[in-house]
Structures are given as C-alpha cells and as structure tokens.
Amino acid sequence: MLEDVKVKVKETFGFESEPYDTNVLLIHAERNSVRKLLEFLKEQGFNYPHTVSVVDYIPKGEGFQVNYILENLSEKKFVMVRVNLTESDLTVPSVHDIFPPLQPHEREAWEMFGIEFIGNPRLEVMLLPDWAEGLYPLRKSYDFKKHRKPSKEKK
C-alpha cells in the first residue's frame, strides 16, 4: 500500500520518498505544494493526523524541519511529510482547513519554534505565559541559563 503511495506521489508531485520504518513512509516535500500533497494524502485514506513535529535543523544550524505525521486508520499505515525551511524564511502554509485537528499543533509549533503557519487563524500563545511570547524556548539557540531564576545564596 505504501509502495503505491510512493509511486503516485512521485508521479503527481515529483517528491522522493523512502521507507522510514515498518509501516511508515517518509516523503520529502517542498513548501509550495505541501497543501496539495496533504489533500492528496487525505484522499488516499490518511485522514487521521497525529501531529506537527518541528526539529531545529537539518543540516544542523541551518534551518528547521517540519514533519506532518498522518495515519491511515483502516490500512494501519503512516506517512511522514517532511518540509525543510531555511533560517531566513520560516514560513509554511497552514493546513488547518484540510486537517482541523492540526490547528492547535501548528499553534504550539509557532509558540515553541517561531515558525509562521500562514493562514492559521489563531497564532497566539497557548502553553507559555504571555510574557514569554517570542522567546521560542524549544529552539537550540534558546539560552536556558539566561532565563533561569536566580538560585538562593549558599549558606
């Protein structure tokens, strides 16, 4: 089943894909057609979205990786759609209208990594306190020590 998807994605979009794990297919996509790709995958039965997982790099220090993880509940297969973003342009089109459950996941990715999901209606802080907006704590460049509370002086 995943072999079919691999061939179809290659034919329709020209994206390379590789087996990631048993039952998981990894598709290397590009930002411009990620919405179309996800719509296509939804038609193929991958209708249960798991999450948007952002990784700070690839290659290290040069940008961010956005992974969309989708499951096919009837065939019991996964796909992972990977989009690479460079440090200078951290924008990606939102897919909240294709997969409504991903809207809060995109919101979390925005507040933790500062990746702007264009079209997402609610890019506002959710988990962090209001004063922490714009700190992007899950980035590797975030300085943990700078924001730590001063410890009590030793006796």
Next chain:
Amino acid sequence: MGNSIASSGYTFVLEERKEVSGEDLGLLQEKLLQLNWGVQHPASGPMRLKVWVDGDEVVKVDPDIGYVLRLLEKLVEYRTWINAIVNVERACFIDNFGTMTGYSIAAEKIAGVEVPKKADYVRTILCEAGRIVSHLLGLGGIVGVLGVHTPTQWALIAREKFLDAFEVYSGQRIATSSIVPGGVRFEPTGKFIEKMVTAVDFLEKEFIPRYGEVFIDNPTLKIRTVGVGKVSKEKAVEIGLAGPALRASGVPSDVRKDYPYAAYGELDFKVVIREEGDAYARYLVLWEEIQESAKIIRQAIEGLPEGDYRTKFPVKVPPGEAYVNVEWARGCFGFHLISDGGTGPYRLKMRAPSFANLWALPEIMKNVKLADVPVIFASLYMCHGDIDR
C-alpha cells in the same frame, strides 16, 4: 469585554452581542454570558474552560491551558538516554509506564538494541497495571462530576492494591522510573508477582462485581450520560479524537493490536469498541478495558519467560530517528525521537492524546446544555500533565 462582577469566587463577564439568530431580542437577551468553568481545578487538573452561554445553552468553548507546563521536551535534551525517563514519565503520573515504554522502544530502535523477552513481558504487565490504575480514576471521575463520590473511593481502594505491587517492584508507588531503554530496571521478584496477582484478584472478584452492580446499569447515571456529547464515527476521525473516546465512537483503533509492541503480539485480547459515541459509551469503554487488561496481566504472568530482564544500552547512540506509538491509558502516545550521535536525545516530540481530545472538545460542546459540560469534559478522559507537557 464588559464589566466583571466577582462574587463568591466566580467571575462573570458580560459581553456585547449584536443579534441572536438574526433577530434583535431586546436588552437582556442581547448579552452572552462568559463563565469560567474551573478557574484552577475543574475536574481532573489545573485548567480553565471559558464557556460562553446563551441562557443555559453553550455557544462557544475555549480552553485556557498551560498551568502545568514543564517543557518536558526541552528538559529531555539535557539528560542522558537513560536519565530522560524521569522526564518522560512525568507526562502524566497516573499511568507512567506507557510513556516510558514508548520512549524506550524509540531509543532502542535508533540504537538497534534487542530487548530480552522477559523485559517485554514485564513491560506488558506494568503497562496494563498502569492502564487499570488510570481507568479506575477515570471511571470515578465521570461519576464524580455528577456529584457522587462513592465510586471514586471504591476505585481508590482497588487502585491501592496495584500501587502496593509497584512499591514492591520499584520502591515507589507513583513515579516508578522502572522502564529504561534496554529493558526494565528491576528483576520481577516472586513477591512482586504475588502482589500483582492479589491486586488482580481483588479487582476481578471484589471490585468489578460490586461496582458493576451499582454504578454501571445505573438509571440516574444513564439519564445524565446517554446521548450526551454524541460523536459519530466520521466526526470522531475528523476532529481527531484519541484513545477510548475514539473507540467509543466505533473506530477500532488500538496500537496494541494494530502495531504490536512489547509482548502484545503474543497475547490474546480484544479491542473494546462501542458504536453509540456518547458519554455513556465512553464510560463503558473504560469499564470493559479494565476487564480486558486484567486478563492480559494474567496471561503475561503465566507466560513470563526466564532469562535476563535488561541488556546493556550504549552510552552514545548513533545518529538517527524514530517515530513510535504506544497505546497509553488515554490513547495513542507518539514519540518522535531524534539522536545526533550524542549521549542524550537531541529532540523529543511527544504527541499527547489528551491534547488531541482537548481541542476536539469545543466542537463537541457546541449547543449542549451548561449542565452537560462537566459530563462531556470528564468522559473525554483527559490528563492535564499530558496536555501541557
């Protein structure tokens, strides 16, 4: 936002509303009332639910979360591969075994470590015990929000027996830190097995008959829960429900069956599903899963193999990544773990089932009665440590 009146701990905010269903209904009806349901601790943990009501009909719901944010995903990056379990298990303290198992399997996949069979069986026993412990609190919680606290107390008595077994096994009752990459941390001694069998015996012979007689086919409970918060099969997938809530809508999704891990592939059990999709169906799914879990524990104890319970896990793990799902008590918990060749995780993304259920909640709570809000909330079976991480 209008004026706010504080009286006896509640805050009411009056908000202007232009029209109601296209009609101008006069001065009083033009106002929507915003209620803060549980400013700090409504039912299962610290959160706030902003509920806009028109009369006693809910118009809109917006959860306000982040009160127990610990940023576990960041903390993990400062730990070694083994030490990271203390952060991972704190995603939710009630069933900590499932999260530790998922993280460990992901780490083992990257490192290419094969776990001894005995460790798989011990993991299965602990995971299922954790599921029972968690589901017991869930059952008590659903009846608890209706104002009856006896079932919670009964559930806690049954839960104590399992905590006794965890204490014998690891020395801790709640945060056990007992499952690590490479196996489990302790030998499953005869005393532990004995305690676990005692707990399952108590559950099956004392708790289940007594609780089932009073609180399952209970007419008052049915009046409050049957048909409340109904979600159809298609809708459940569309809004992304997870775990028992998804299965209560008739979607047979269970990671233990679909992608077997630990020893689940060798054991005989069935996936509990209900077709109704309402709050009562979600309650019954929890109830039946407890009984299934008890059976799994008995089988796993029977088939517990001899041998090692832990292998060596390397200090440095080669670069790589893995996405692993486990069926945790509250649904499928996903771990996207990445290694850059260091002594600890480079990045861990946790996909929490309660987070998915929480954001499906505004959709389910449209146009329900205000009195049903606590029932629907409790029946979705969420944990706040898991939502915020």
